[in-house]
């Protein structure tokens with residue numbers, strides 16, 4: 001008959017072997033668990049993204065629009081096409097003809113970029129600046145009237161108007177030369193034409209604004225410029241945008257807004273004024 005001591009000696013290698021396999025199993029489960037956690041982390045959590053608070057100016061804009069019953073004139077659908085372009089391009093250089101209830105929105109949608117407004121009414125510009133001190137706007141003058149639109153359209157067909165140059169040195173009657181230098185010295189990536197006023201015969205109309213915006217875009221050293229023209233249901237906005245921003249550069253239109261994408265006409269590529 002075997003003693004108790006002999007029995008326990010025979011079991012020892014088995015216990016050691018079992019412990020070894022148990023150790024390997026724990027090791028394997030542990031490594032699977034941590035690699036699963038890593039997979040989940042890389043799938044759902046971007047640990048490299050910095051954690052930001054909403055910028056104070058953006059918070060101010062939200063409160064501004066949430067507490068006013070005066071909304072911008074462009075409709076939700078009209079705003080979408082500029083929004084889509086700004087989503088891709090911002091922060092960018094964004095030039096806007098006209099100050100309005102949409103100005104703070106445009107500045108915020110181009111957060112971190114350069115957004116400049118050109119306004120014909122000094123009184124209105126002071127009002128807006130009082131409400132939104134961060135707005136960067138210049139008072140500008142236009143020396144045209146809506147009544148001159150047909151004559152200006154003919155003048156715009158002259159060869160001088162097809163020459164791509166800085167508007168300050170253009171010989172075209174439609175080129176505005178009196179804007180602040182910053183307007184000519186900046187390469188604009190997005191331009192919104194929602195001014196000057198043109199709803200009455202004696203108002204300036206957008207003839208020269210449309211032509212000059214197109215010239216700034218063509219004269220850019222590199223890249224495309226997205227130009228938006230609002231109020232295309234009116235004769236001036238419709239005709240001047242199609243003739244000087246060109247059918248060939250037409251991208252889309254929604255409601256009363258039309259979108260053109262104009263390439264640089266510099267950088268060695270020979271291009272006609274309109275494709």
Ligand SMILES: C[S@@+](CC[C@H](N)C(=O)[O-])C[C@H]1O[C@@H](n2cnc3c(N)ncnc32)[C@H](O)[C@@H]1O
Nearest residue numbers: 072073074098099100101102121124194195197
């Ligand atoms: C068609 S509005 C632009 C409106 C702008 N898109 C908006 O949503 O408010 C163009 C011009 O109208 C004039 N304007 C617009 N709102 C005004 C106001 N409340 N008082 C005085 N002028 C205004 C400004 O001269 C402005 O540049």
